[in-house]
Amino acid sequence: MRKSTLFCAAAAAAISSGWAMADPDDDELVINGEIEIVTEAPAPEHVENLDTIYSGWRFRTDETQALEMDDFDNPAMVLVDKAVDAYGMPDGTEAKSCASCHDDVETFTGLAATLPKVGEDGKLHTIEDLINTCRTERMGAEPWKWSGEPMQTMAALIVSQSRGLPVNVSFDGPARSFWEQGKEMYYTRYGQLELSCANCHEDSFGLMIRADHLSQGQTNDFPVYRLKQAKLISKHNRFKGCIRDTRAETFAEGSDEFRALELYVATRGNGLSIEGPGVRQ
Amino acid sequence: MRLSIFLAATFLVGAAATAEEIAPGDVVFEDGAVAQSLSGQPGDPENGKVLMDKGAGNCIACHSVTALSDLDFHGEIGPLLDGAGERWTEAELRGIVANAKMMFPESMMPSFYRITGFIRPGDAYTGKTIDPAAIAPLLSAQEVEDVVAYLVTLKD
Numbered sequence: 001m002r003k004s005t006l007f008c009a010a011a012a013a014a015i016s017s018g019w020a021m022a023d024p025d026d027d028e029l030v031i032n033g034e035i036e037i038v039t040e041a042p043a044p045e046h047v048e049n050l051d052t053i054y055s056g057w058r059f060r061t062d063e064t065q066a067l068e069m070d071d072f073d074n075p076a077m078v079l080v081d082k083a084v085d086a087y088g089m090p091d092g093t094e095a096k097s098c099a100s101c102h103d104d105v106e107t108f109t110g111l112a113a114t115l116p117k118v119g120e121d122g123k124l125h126t127i128e129d130l131i132n133t134c135r136t137e138r139m140g141a142e143p144w145k146w147s148g149e150p151m152q153t154m155a156a157l158i159v160s161q162s163r164g165l166p167v168n169v170s171f172d173g174p175a176r177s178f179w180e181q182g183k184e185m186y187y188t189r190y191g192q193l194e195l196s197c198a199n200c201h202e203d204s205f206g207l208m209i210r211a212d213h214l215s216q217g218q219t220n221d222f223p224v225y226r227l228k229q230a231k232l233i234s235k236h237n238r239f240k241g242c243i244r245d246t247r248a249e250t251f252a253e254g255s256d257e258f259r260a261l262e263l264y265v266a267t268r269g270n271g272l273s274i275e276g277p278g279v280r281q
Numbered sequence: 282m283r284l285s286i287f288l289a290a291t292f293l294v295g296a297a298a299t300a301e302e303i304a305p306g307d308v309v310f311e312d313g314a315v316a317q318s319l320s321g322q323p324g325d326p327e328n329g330k331v332l333m334d335k336g337a338g339n340c341i342a343c344h345s346v347t348a349l350s351d352l353d354f355h356g357e358i359g360p361l362l363d364g365a366g367e368r369w370t371e372a373e374l375r376g377i378v379a380n381a382k383m384m385f386p387e388s389m390m391p392s393f394y395r396i397t398g399f400i401r402p403g404d405a406y407t408g409k410t411i412d413p414a415a416i417a418p419l420l421s422a423q424e425v426e427d428v429v430a431y432l433v434t435l436k437d
Contacts, residue, residue: 192402192419193391203389204358210342211354244408249401 023206024058029275032071035164041271046171049202055272056215059206060281064227067279076156076225076232076277079149083157086150092141098154101138105161112159113167113274116263118174124259127155128234146253152223152232159223159276166273167220169266182264185257191248197265218269219262221278232277235262302422305396313384314372319394319422324430332428337393337419340428348435359390366433375429378420393420393428 029037039055047053057065071077087098087105102108116126125133131154132143144151171179186197200209201217208214223232236253239261243250251257301321308315318324332338334352341349343359365374376383379394396416404411420428 188400190401192399192416194399195389195391199389200358207356207358208354209356209358214358240408243401244403244406247403247406248399248408249403249410250408 024054027058027062027065029055029057029065029069031069031163031275036273037164037275038166038271038273039275044267044270047268049198050216050268053218053269053272054205054216055275056218056221056280057275057278059213059215064279064281067225067227068221068275074225074277074279075227075230076223076279079153079225079232080157080160080277083150083153086154087157092135092139094138094140096139098134101134105157108158109161110165112162112276113165114169116259116266117170118178122174124175124178124256124263126235126259126262127158128254129259131155131158147234147237149231152234155234156223156232156277159274162274163276164273166271167266167269169263169270171263171267175263178260178263179267181257182260182262185261186264189246190243191246193246193248195246197242197261216268217265218272219265220269220272221275221280223276224278224280226280228281235265305394305418308379308394310376310380310383311372313381314370314376315379316372316375318426319375319379320426322423322426324423324426324428326427326430326434328424329427329429329431332420332424333431338424338428343390346435362432362435364435364437366435367437369432371429371433374432375425378425378428378432391419394418394422394425 024040027039029039031037037055037057039058041053043050043053057068067073067075084105090097090100098105112127116124116129119125123129128144128146128151131151135141136143144154189196189199197217200214205214205216219235222235222238224238225231226233234253236255236258239258240250240253303317303319303321308319309317330349333340333346333349340346340362341352341355343356344362345355345357346362348363349355369377373384377390380392381388381390382392396418397413399416402411402413402416403409404415
């Protein structure tokens, strides 16, 4: 249930006027005819203002949805194939590849469903952090740019090992303060337009803003192949774009603020399946 | 045609600058309504209609308006504006466009004639910071009047 009275007023107006209401559809997502994806789940207790959480896939058109249902149609999978090559390619002063330490990429099964998480250093680590730590500390290689193609394709390869597993990101213990920071950001109305994440993705999901059908802004599909940009997009890149579009001074990709927001948003999806790399409009 | 409307609007704004324009910080709200024209001039409903779809007005990004159904992609996160001119007085409409939060404190609607009180304000849509002293209202005083003049024509 959305508690906003604004929403109620908007919904009543939309229904009475005959403008198309567009809540999530009822389609079911099975990838390659075998990986069953949970796209709808009871909202976790800590997501106070929602009853049900939905994958963004449920808000997309049938045409866009179909692209994610078969790896031969998913434009991200061509890029993942490139990452398979990079995985075995030695790099850096140590002349090591990912495979030198990690063997088969399948050993990463389950990892993405728990990220981001706090490491032994007390810092919050995203998948990009883990990849770059390996590159700089184990391989003696240059770090990859946060949202560049090598980083996001490798992230997609690792995430895809967890497809179908439930998002289960922890926010107790040392993660708690990061989670609180992220939650505060989620409800902060940034910029001259004074819009928070919640204004669109909690209060107004299912409704149209201009030509966009608002989803809940879940992140279980990231990295995501965004058709309008024709490339894999990082979570931080979307955060940055959304906050920029409130006429705000945005935050940087790879900033501590976005790590915290990433954690909070990820926990709002606990119970959905990992489906990255997803395909969106 | 749009160009001539634009030129007319520019002329009006230019004229308004010499009239008694009310600065964003000086607007007097009474129960969320604003009685006086912000520009000291009447609004131009034709330019208001243009602003419904364009520029910093962009009202139909969030609101649907049946009278504008020739335009694509009306949003639905704000209330339908059909009949707004019957439900609200001109003063109320002016107050809502200038700063809807005066009437509806929780409103998601941006404040179109306000220049202070923002969190991390940016330089338009660049994502970069802005000197708070350089923040301009989303709509000029005359543009608010033009939008209001259009909204009062929405009678059913």
